[in-house]
Amino acid sequence: AYYQADGRGLLKPGYKHIFVLPSEGGTPRRITQGDFHHRGTLAWTNKSDAIVFSANRIADWEYKSLEGDLFKVMVKDGELTQLTSTPGKEFNPVFSENGEKLAFLSTSNALNPYRNAKLNIMNWKSKKTSEIASDFDRSIQDPQWLSSSLLAMTYDDFGKRKLATISTKGKVKDLTDTLVGSSIGRPYISGSFTASSEGYMAFTQGSSSRPADVAVINTRKKLVKLTQLNEDLLAHKNLGKVTEINYKSSFDDEPIQGWYVTPPNFDPKKKYPLILEIHGGPHLAYGPHFSAELQRFAAQGYVVFYDNHRGSSSYGERFAMLLKYKYSSKEDFADHDSGVDAMLGLGFIDEDNLFIAGGSAGGIATAYAIGLTDRFSAAVVVKPVINWLSKVLTADSGLGQIPTQFPGMPWEHVEHYWKRSPMSLVGNVTTPTMLMTGEEDLRTPMAQTEQFYQALKLRKVDTVLVKVPGSPHGIAGKPSRMITKIEHTLAWFEKYKTKAAE
Structure with a gap:
């Protein structure tokens, strides 16, 4: 049913699968099976013996684009375990540094043109899952662990993308609203970041007069701009x-x-x-x-x-x-x-x-x-x-x-x-x-x-x-x-x- 894609044309028959490859080189080995697409963020378990990912593996997946569950696949033998089955889509899994918690996003399967993405945390040992900040009326994006009780994330608010922290109890603290990024032609909201376990976040920072540079900020809001990539082009204009x-x-x-x-x-x-x-x-x-x-x-x-x-x-x-x-x-x-x-x-x-x-x-x-x-x-x-x-x-x-x-x-x-x-x-x-x-x-x-x-x-x-x-x-x-x-x-x-x- 899904036979073409903008920018790609007619689609070739086949499915996206997960492969592993030795770090020193060698032959790729496929570890997922079935006539389904397996893609998106891959999260390695702490023991590096399995990978958690999101996939829509229901029978009529082409007609149910709002569905998707988290799965765990064993690297050794490809044994597959379904981790979530909530109606809607669970995606973007990321483990805490000690491997004890798995954060992921979820969206509703309601037939609506828009839905907020919610943050969830799974206890990896018990597999018990809790939705965090369920009453937060913005769409959470790209959660990344800063510590065992704190994550960094972005969300869009009144025309700006904000970089913030959110605790495992749901407390949100804004750090900066100066994220911009991939959109240069027109003034769309955009921007990305990468977080470290030491509490620092590198992000794409810009303004109404400059495209993105790279900056670093910590949880205390101390911000340092690292680049000035467009000054030779724009400073004199x-x-x-x-x-x-x-x-x-x-x-x-x-x-x-x-x-x-x-x-x-x-x-x-x-x-x-x-x-x-x-x-x-x-x-x-x-x-x-x-x-x-x-x-x-x-x-x-x-x-x-x-x-x-x-x-x-x-x-x-x-x-x-x-x-x-x-x-x-x-x-x-x-x-x-x-x-x-x-x-x-x-x-x-x-x-x-x-x-x-x-x-x-x-x-x-x-x-x-x-x-x-x-x-x-x-x-x-x-x-x-x-x-x-x-x-x-x-x-x-x-x-x-x-x-x-x-x-x-x-x-x-x-x-x-x-x-x-x-x-x-x-x-x-x-x-x-x-x-x-x-x-x-x-x-x-x-x-x-x-x-x-x-x-x-x-x-x-x-x-x-x-x-x-x-x-x-x-x-x-x-x-x-x-x-x-x-x-x-x-x-x-x-x-x-x-x-x-x-």
Whole structure:
């Protein structure tokens, strides 16, 4: 049933297994069996005679992507023991240094588009398991032992990734909220760390004006920055300033957090064109982090606004679940539209030069928005879903997406799928629109983009289609492709920017 994957194409027959290899070299030996995938974090027992891992070994595993249990496999003979059987997924096992406790994460199997990951600790001798900090309304990530009673972890909170400690009794202590990491193109939450048993953690540290460097912090919050990797490139440049803005959605007064980037040498007495840039996911989040794309837009003279609309992560399960069965909708559009109004209220935005852009789920939101309003002078829709009825049956993500993001199969809920599709609103669109998708995208296949392009052409709306050669869903995965995306976007907006804002 799962036959293709974005970035990989058609999948070759076979299963992922665990092998062991002598440290001095030799022949790899497989120690897991069966027609199942065995992958993820591997945890060696203290005696180094077994490995603990997570796998979904139920009969119809392809259709049950929210399931997974912990197993122990003996290195000598491959004897397999199931350690957990709780409904949902148990994963990311890690032993304490003395081997007496096993920490791991778990998530619910409820058919929801978002779920918090919970921390659990198993007594290795008795196999008794306890959930730690069960009322902590954030998703715990990457637990690592600092001592027999203390772990380091990260969690996302209000647009930032925090490095914290958590005791085996559930007490959480924040250490720093300056983690950034793998995302450079757009300001997504990211960042990673490695902990030692001496109480020190090395992590990727950054800011709104710098990508990640390496820093070290201890449990007493003493922080030392070890690198300055981008000073030769950025120290002499005048970058855009990132400022936080908070407002309420016109739909229901839900509080929304956002940020805006002002151009270098910004003068609040002047009027500037505005770009609304919408994040993907939709259950991801932006934050006040370095972004090459948004800095380039700001350098061109635009104020760039971005928000964490309802459904975004880092605000707890309630906020994330506000989008269940509703993406896209008038509700999340109201979050963005109210943000544009809040920006206009600051007094330095030219109301005649408003632009909108987004990729993936942000591309869906952008295409949906221009079906609801004509306030934007131009739009750039990147790798969108245009027709949910066809998308879930052609993309690589349908098996997991249908049961968690929709009330049922598309042929049983045609009206629901259609109502959420930007194509249902294409008859309203008058906004000049650039469409851009990778030619090898299997997550939001090119046919989605082509449907919207053809529909806009039939309606004689000014539109262009940019196909990115060799690109899967992650267009910005190569610097050259990221530059292509940025410069095409700017060229399109410049074409429709009025002289008053130049």
